[in-house]
Amino acid sequence: MKIKKRYHIKKKKMKEILDQIGEFSLLIPRKATVEIIETDENDIILINGEPLLMFMDERVVPTLRGAIHMKDIEKGYVVVDMGAVRFLANGADVMSPGIVDADPEIERDDIVIVVDEKHRKPLAVGISLISGPEMIENDSGKAIKTIHHIGDAIWNLEV
Known part of the structure; x- marks a missing residue:
């Protein structure tokens, strides 16, 4: 990942971001230093020097570090069994058979945080391809497209 530009965020843009991120606000x-890093992939929002949010298309989504800072994620979570962990660490998409539980309010195209069953630690951020109830019911097929996972360039970003 190549960093092209780094700058402080303006108040108007900050208000737009806060309105968009809901519980991740x-x-x-209040007194945080908020910067944007423009990269050759996704732009990243640094909060006090840590990459906690990122832009995905026109949406602002949490990074895994941001999800870890949140401790308990109440909305948009998907729990996978321990057998799926090694695949997710390599960037695989989430398949329905590996899903143990999911937020019932998840709809298609929502941003979701994938956590492991045992420790409830965030493993990946993705876009849901089906609804939460369908993820649990389905015996086959892809449920979530992974956009950020442990060990990728965003996870390893040092600034």
Whole structure:
């Protein structure tokens, strides 16, 4: 990942981001230093020097570090069995048979945080391809397209 530009965020843009991220707005303390890093892939939002949010298309989504800072994720979570962990660490998409539980309010094209069954630690951020109830019911097929996972360039970003 190549960094092209780094700059502080303007107040108007900050308000737009806060309106968009919902419960993840807790990641941005009142007096935080908020910057944007433009890269050759996705632009990343640094909060006090840590990459906690990123732009995905026109949406602002949490990075795994952001999800870890949140501790308990109440909405948009998907729980996978421990057998899926090694595949997710390599960037695989999430398949329905590996899903143990999911937020019933998830709809198609929502941003989701994938956590492991045992420790409830975030493993990946993805876009849902089906609804939450369908993820649990289905015995086959892809449920989530992975956009960011442990060990990728965003996870390893040092600034």
